[in-house]
Every structure is written in C-alpha cells, then in structure tokens.
Amino acid sequence: MKILSVDQIKALDKATIQNEPIAPINLMERAALAFVDWFADQFPSTKPTKIFCGLGNNGGDGLAIARLLLERSYSVEVYVVRYAPRESDDFMHNHRRLKLLTENVKYIEFSQDIPALRHTEVIIDAILGSGLSRPVDGIVKHVIETINRAPATVVSVDIASGLQVDQPNNPDDVIIEPDYTVTFQLPKLAFMLPQNGRYVGQWSVVDITLSKRFIDQARTPYYYTQPNEARLLLRKRDRFSHKGSFGHALLLAGSYGKIGAAVLASRACLRSGVGLLTVQVPRSGYGIIQTAVPEAMCQPDIDDDKLTGIRHSGNNTSPTEFAAVGVGPGIGKTPETLAMLKELISGVKKPIVVDADALNLLAENKSLLAKLPVSSILTPHPKEFERLTRKWSDDYERLDLLREFAQKHRVIVVLKGAYSAIATPEGDVHFNSTGNPGLSTGGTGDVLTGILTALLAQGYDPVEAAVLGVFAHGLAGDKAAEQRGAIGMVASDVIDALRWE
Numbered sequence: 097m098k099i100l101s102v103d104q105i106k107a108l109d110k111a112t113i114q115n116e117p118i119a120p121i122n123l124m125e126r127a128a129l130a131f132v133d134w135f136a137d138q139f140p141s142t143k144p145t146k147i148f149c150g151l152g153n154n155g156g157d158g159l160a161i162a163r164l165l166l167e168r169s170y171s172v173e174v175y176v177v178r179y180a181p182r183e184s185d186d187f188m189h190n191h192r193r194l195k196l197l198t199e200n201v202k203y204i205e206f207s208q209d210i211p212a213l214r215h216t217e218v219i220i221d222a223i224l225g226s227g228l229s230r231p232v233d234g235i236v237k238h239v240i241e242t243i244n245r246a247p248a249t250v251v252s253v254d255i256a257s258g259l260q261v262d263q264p265n266n267p268d269d270v271i272i273e274p275d276y277t278v279t280f281q282l283p284k285l286a287f288m289l290p291q292n293g294r295y296v297g298q299w300s301v302v303d304i305t306l307s308k309r310f311i312d313q314a315r316t317p318y319y320y321t322q323p324n325e326a327r328l329l330l331r332k333r334d335r336f337s338h339k340g341s342f343g344h345a346l347l348l349a350g351s352y353g354k355i356g357a358a359v360l361a362s363r364a365c366l367r368s369g370v371g372l373l374t375v376q377v378p379r380s381g382y383g384i385i386q387t388a389v390p391e392a393m394c395q396p397d398i399d400d401d402k403l404t405g406i407r408h409s410g411n412n413t414s415p416t417e418f419a420a421v422g423v424g425p426g427i428g429k430t431p432e433t434l435a436m437l438k439e440l441i442s443g444v445k446k447p448i449v450v451d452a453d454a455l456n457l458l459a460e461n462k463s464l465l466a467k468l469p470v471s472s473i474l475t476p477h478p479k480e481f482e483r484l485t486r487k488w489s490d491d492y493e494r495l496d497l498l499r500e501f502a503q504k505h506r507v508i509v510v511l512k513g514a515y516s517a518i519a520t521p522e523g524d525v526h527f528n529s530t531g532n533p534g535l536s537t538g539g540t541g542d543v544l545t546g547i548l549t550a551l552l553a554q555g556y557d558p559v560e561a562a563v564l565g566v567f568a569h570g571l572a573g574d575k576a577a578e579q580r581g582a583i584g585m586v587a588s589d590v591i592d593a594l595r596w597e
C-alpha cells in the first residue's frame with residue numbers, strides 16, 4: 097500500500113472528484129459514512145459523544161458525522177471552534193443540513209465556551225485535518241489543551257488536529273493526543289514515526305474508494321506492507337523439490353556467553369525453510385549447537401571464545417559456496433572477529449545478512465561498507481544505525497539518513513522497531529505492519545537474522561526477502577503475544593510461532 101504526501105492526497109481528492117465523477121459534498125458524505133461505520137463498531141450508541149469541528153473540510157466531516165450519528169440514535173453534542181471568519185463550502189453545506197436536524201450546535205470563540213469533558217464520553221476531534229498550514233494558537237490551542245487534559249476517549253478524524261502529515265512539527269506545537277485515529281484511504285507518513293506515537297494512538301484506515309487509477313500511478317518512495325502483499329511474495333514448494341532446492345546457508349554467530357544468539361538465529365533459519373544450515377560458533381559453542389539445534393551442522397572455530405576466521409572444512413570450503421551467509425548475532429567486537437568479518441566480506445560475492453556486532457564493527461571500520469556485496473541486508477536497531485551514520489534531530493531526518501545510506505552503499509537497511517523501515521538501494525522505504533512491543537526483548541533480532549538468511553538461501557530477491565522476512569517475523573511476534581501475552585513472550589516463542597502460509 098502506498099503512502100502519499102499531503103499534496104498528492106489533495107490531488108487524489110481532485111482526481112476522484114473529476115474522474116469518478118463525484119460532487120465534493122458527496123465525497124465528504126462517503127468519508128463521514130466510513131468513519132461512522134468504524135465508530136459504530138467500536139462504541140455503542142449509549143456512549144455520549146461530543147464532536148469538535150473546525151471550519152475546513154475536516155470540520156465539514158465532523159458535521160456530517162454528527163448528523164449520521166444522530167440518525168443512528170447516538171447522543172451527540174456539536175461544538176464548532178470559530179477561529180477564523182470563513183468556512184469551507186462543504187462545511188457550510190453540512191452545517192445547514194445539521195441545523196435542520198438539531199439545534200444542539202454550539203460555538204466556541206472564547207475559553208469560557210469550552211465545555212467540561214467527562215471520562216464517560218467519547219470525543220471526536222474534527223478540528224483540523226490534512227489542511228494544517230501553521231502551528232495552532234489562540235482558541236484552537238485552548239480547545240486542544242482542554243481535550244488533552246480530559247479523561248475522555250478521543251478519536252481523531254483523518255489525523256490528530258495539529259499533527260503534520262508528512263513533515264516534522266515544532267517541538268512546542270500543541271497537538272491532539274488521541275486514543276484512536278481513523279484515517280481516510282491511505283495511512284499517513286506521520287503514523288510510522290516513533291516521535292508521533294502520542295499523537296496517533298491506535299490507527300485504522302477506512303476505504304472511501306478514492307481514484308484507484310491515481311493511486312496506482314502516483315510515485316512515492318513510501319510503502320506500508322499489507323498482509324496480502326506479503327503473502328504474494330511467498331513462494332510455493334515444488335512437488336519434486338529436495339533439500340538442495342532451498343539452499344545451504346551459513347550462519348556466523350556467537351561468542352563465549354552469547355552462544356544463545358547463535359541458537360536462536362539457527363532455529364529461526366531452519367524454521368524459515370532453508371535446505372541446509374551450517375553454523376560457525378567458537379569452539380565452546382560446539383556442544384551447545386549440536387544439542388540445541390540437531391538439524392544444523394556445526395563448524396567450530398579454532399578459538400574457544402570467539403570467531404576468528406571462516407572455517408574451511410566440510411562440504412563447503414569457502415563462504416562463496418554457500419547460498420547465503422548471515423553474520424553478527426552475539427559475535428562481539430574483538431580484533432580477531434573483525435579479521436573474520438573482513439575475510440568474509442572480501443570472499444563473498446552474494447548478498448549477505450549483517451546484524452548486531454557485525455554492524456558495530458562496520459561502524460568502527462567504515463571503509464568496509466564500500467566492500468559489502470550489493471543488496472546485502474543490514475538490520476540495525478536505531479542505536480546501531482546511529483553508529484553507522486550520525487545523530488539525527490528528528491525521525492524525518494532519520495528517515496532521510498536511512499534512504500541516503502541505503503542508496504549510497506547499495507544495500508538494504510532494515511531499521512528495526514515499531515513499523516520497521518526497510519530502505520532499498522533504489523531509495524524506497526517499506527514500513528512493516530506487523531509486530532508489537534512484546535518483541536522488545538533480547539534475542540528477537542537474532543531470530544530476524546536467521547529468517548532473512550533462510551530467505552536469501554532460498555533464492556528470494558533481497559528486497560523481497562527483507563519485506564517478507566520482516567513481515568513474517570512481526571506476525572510471529574503477534575501470534576506469540578496472543579499465546580503468551582506481550583509481557584511474558586520471549587524470542588523462542590517467536591520462532592515457535594513462525595508459520596509460512
């Protein structure tokens with residue numbers, strides 16, 4: 097699913113009006129209906145509802161929503177925040193229609209006009225939407241501050257009033273802090289960024305059938321992975337396949353005290369469809385791998401505690417002979433391990449998966465970045481990404497850094513976290529839709545490394561491997577959270593919950 101800019105959303109609106117064709121007022125009605133369907137599913141009609149409307153089309157939506165809720169027997173009070181002398185045409189039209197149905201429309205010009213808000217109420221925020229053109233002040237600011245202080249449940253129409261759709265707010269901007277956002281047609285870039293978490297709440301997209309042709313043709317670097325899109329990437333297994341069809345992967349992981357990272361990555365790799373797996377761990381990890389992961393072959397390093405080089409034994413004599421290589425979980429940062437990483441990077445030609453301390457070693461030896469095989473997948477969490485790049489002042493700058501980095505080094509970067517952002521060498525970013533805070537626990541990143549290595553070994557295109565692997569990892573995290581609860585789940589539960597279908 098595409099994520100479009102404010103300007104594109106405006107053009108999409110226009111294109112729909114012209115090409116469908118549909119009168120703007122009817123499009124507003126469609127938006128209000130879609131919102132009300134969502135609202136009726138969420139809240140019973142016994143919930144008293146206060147709707148705060150601005151004077152633009154977001155306010156017009158609010159007035160139409162008020163009318164439709166009244167028709168569905170909701171008890172609704174409407175407040176129009178009169179911050180300017182003029183109203184949009186569709187606002188005025190809906191104002192007239194609402195006044196035919198109820199006298200219960202009040203106007204807020206001064207602070208004393210703001211009503212008391214109770215915890216039993218639901219507040220609908222339709223003050224400002226995507227037309228925000230400057231920081232809020234005056235009476236709008238007072239209203240927003242009052243709503244934010246209220247114990248009531250708050251639902252924002254399209255986007256929280258005061259929140260920018262696709263650019264940073266000023267640090268002292270006053271913005272609605274909703275429990276829910278119900279947005280029209282497409283998710284907004286603002287929803288993907290951690291700095292906006294408070295200003296988005298739980299968000300849903302409702303379909304208002306805006307021009308599909310326009311959306312299909314619109315150019316954007318930003319995408320949000322939908323379940324059906326991820327599922328399309330998954331390959332079926334051929335009836336006559338054999339383990340050779342699914343690649344032989346190599347994982348380089350673990351150091352003394354962190355052999356568990358190698359166990360987790362290996363188990364996840366095997367649970368993600370790899371044909372064969374060889375794991376290289378320090379010698380002290382040999383017995384652990386052979387016991388904990390009997391399906392994997394193990395080549396111990398000559399060193400007891402750390403990886404010092406690529407072991408040239410067994411069927412495969414060099415990393416180039418493996419279908420895919422994953423490196424990093426738990427390896428530490430000793431000079432000997434750095435030497436191993438250099439040996440790997442200079443020896444291998446196919447894309448590799450680089451995680452954890454392998455990323456920290458790259459950050460300390462940036463000249464190695466240029467030697468990474470094209471389309472390698474790097475999986476930093478934000479701290480690791482900062483070490484690879486530099487500090488940023490806000491999440492929009494971080495996003496720019498992410499895109500620049502992936503383009504410059506011609507790699508795929510999975511910036512991990514809620515809505516993990518997958519940047520491609522072409523400059524696109526795919527935000528992931530699965531996952532939950534239960535994944536914020538040690539070892540879940542190692543699981544992702546195993547998954548991605550397995551997908552590369554099976555011959556998936558690296559961008560597709562990253563999008564599909566990150567989606568499946570988050571989905572398994574969601575299943576694990578269902579079964580164990582987000583607080584109690586651990587990385588092994590994520591592996592157990594992996595299911596490819």
Ligand SMILES: NC(=O)C1=CN([C@@H]2O[C@H](COP(=O)(O)OP(=O)(O)OC[C@H]3O[C@@H](n4cnc5c(N)ncnc54)[C@H](OP(=O)(O)O)[C@@H]3O)[C@@H](O)[C@H]2O)[C@@H](O)CC1
Binds near residue numbers: 254
């Ligand atoms: N996308 C779609 O397809 C559809 C969109 N729809 C709906 O339309 C909404 C967008 O409507 P919109 O363009 O009228 O903008 P909106 O946010 O209501 O405000 C504009 C007014 O507020 C003013 N203003 C701006 N900043 C301000 C501030 N800080 N403090 C005070 N005032 C401020 C601004 O003034 P100006 O910048 O002109 O000076 C202007 O007068 C969208 O979010 C969705 O709800 C649906 O109905 C149908 C399908």
Ligand SMILES: Nc1ncnc2c1ncn2[C@@H]1O[C@H](COP(=O)(O)OP(=O)(O)O)[C@@H](O)[C@H]1O
Binds near residue numbers: 452477515531
């Ligand atoms: N709040 C969250 N929502 C969704 N996913 C999350 C959240 N917190 C963490 N994750 C996911 O969990 C994983 C954590 O990886 P990482 O920080 O490398 O952990 P570790 O190094 O302990 O293995 C990443 O895939 C990340 O996207």
Ligand SMILES: [K+]
Binds near residue numbers: 222224254
């Ligand atoms: K709003």
